[in-house]
Every structure is written in structure tokens, then in C-alpha cells.
Amino acid sequence: MRALVAGVVSAAVLAGCATPEARTRTALERTGLSRPVSACMAGRMVDRLSLAQLQRLGRLGRLQRAGDFEEFLRLTRALRDPEILAVVSSSGLVCTARN
Template identity: 55%
Template sequence: MIRLALFPLIAASLALASCATPETRLRNGLHNAGLSQAMSACMAERMVDRLSLVQLRRLSALGSLEGKRITDLSLGTFLHKVRALGDPEILTVSTSSAALCALR
């Protein structure tokens, strides 16, 4: 019964998510992976202009690598996850964005 009541909410969330910009999706993916909201926003702003849509989608799915939310993810752990994607360009852009955003 509860599952049926949640169906409209899930459907509405999916509909809204499909309208999101690549930057919004990436920012949310980085935040869901455990980065702070400020760090996620800063990095997504820089990375969206430097990576392809396919690369951005791969990055936005980082939260699924661990299977659960990590609070206050360290940059080292984040970069380890990015390295596991096997794309040197994603790693380069992520590393430089993380470094510049950490200095802000």
C-alpha cells in the first residue's frame, strides 16, 4: 500500500530530473557521492564546460559506486573514485577543479 502511495512522488521526481541541466545533474551527482554542497557546485560549474555529456553522465553517477552516501567525502577518496572510471580526461579535469575549488 505504501509503495503505491509513493509511486506518484517517484514519477514526479524522475520527470523533474529529466529536465535538469548537465551542470545540475553533475552538481547533484557530486553531492550524492559525498562532496559538500559548496564543493559540488564549484566543481560542476568548472567541469561542465570542459567535459563531454557522456563524461558528465559518468561523473554524475559516482554516488552509485559506493552504494551508500558518504558524509564529508575527502578529496583523496573522491579522486580515487574518479580514477576508477578509467578516463584520463575526467581525472585531469576533476583534479584541477578540485584543487581550484578547495582554494576558494
Template identity: 50%
Template sequence: MNRLAFLPALAALALAGCASVSPEARVRTKLIDAGIRPPVASCMAERMVDRLSLVQLRRLQSLGGLGNRDVREMSVDELVRRLRALQDPEIVSVVLKAGIGCSIAS
């Protein structure tokens, strides 16, 4: 009988997980907040979530100094320098490829 006591709590946790925002939606929102046009942000978020782990996405989220800054005002050199500071070549590659590919496609 004690084993059944945890079922309501487990069900509540499962439902809470369903209501949470997907990683792709979070990435898309952050990109839009950074000044990237919504269609490009959607494209980039899809590619980035498919190619980066959740740990890598969290590291990317911690990218210093981008909080209230519009990325359109940054030079490519500055953006690349900040990405490289994360010391993960895969993040640099995925973000730059997604940004270039999605910008061209939109």
C-alpha cells in the same frame, strides 16, 4: 495535412526538455550527496560541465562504490585510483583541478 499532425507531439517534447534538470544541476546534486560542501559542489559542477562531454559525465556518474559514500572519508589516493579506473585522463585532470581549485577558492 499529415505533416501538421506531429506538431503537438513535437511541442510537448520541447516543453518536456525545458522542464528537465540541467547537467550542471545534476552534477552539483551528486557532489553534494557525496559529501562535498554546496559552494564547492556548485563551483566544481560548473567547471566540470564546461570541460567534460555528456558521455564523460555519464562515465563519471558510474564511478563504482561512491553511491552512499562520503568522499571526505576517502583518501586522495583512493579517489585518484577510482578516477583512473575510468581510463580517461581528461576526466581525472578535470575533476582533480576542479576539486582543488574550488576548495581553495571557497
């Protein structure tokens, strides 16, 4: 039992240590984007957006239900932050073309 509790606590601690890029990549994958596109976009987004902007984007839970990139952009637009929208849209275009 102690080993199980220790394992759960360790997993929770490690999950809390995930980098913003890893969290962003995982969130993008949950929207249905491919792993390579998600990884590419996450790297670009983390380099270009502030932590506060990434958190605002992450709090928009409806993004995880976006069926495609157009819906993802529409939901992102609802944040009314032109910088977030510019980075997300340009990252999507660049990363989709690369992969």
C-alpha cells in the same frame, strides 16, 4: 487521488529535466563535498567534459560512497580517462581554494 498522481508525475517530469550541471552538483554533494565546492566543481566540469564523460562519471555509483576528496579521486582514476581525472582534480583544487 488525481491530484496526488498529477503531483508525482509532475515531479518525475521535472526531475528528468534537470541540467547536467544540477545533476553533477547533486552527485558531488552526495559524496560529502560542501555545497559551495560542489557548485563550483559542477560548473567547471560541465564546461570542460563532454556529456558522455559526465555520464561515465555518474555511472560510477561508488563515488557516492567516497568519504573524502582523495577517495573520490581514486575512484575517478578507475575510469581510466585522463581528461576526466585532470578536470576533476583541477576543479577540486581550484574550488576548494576558492571556498
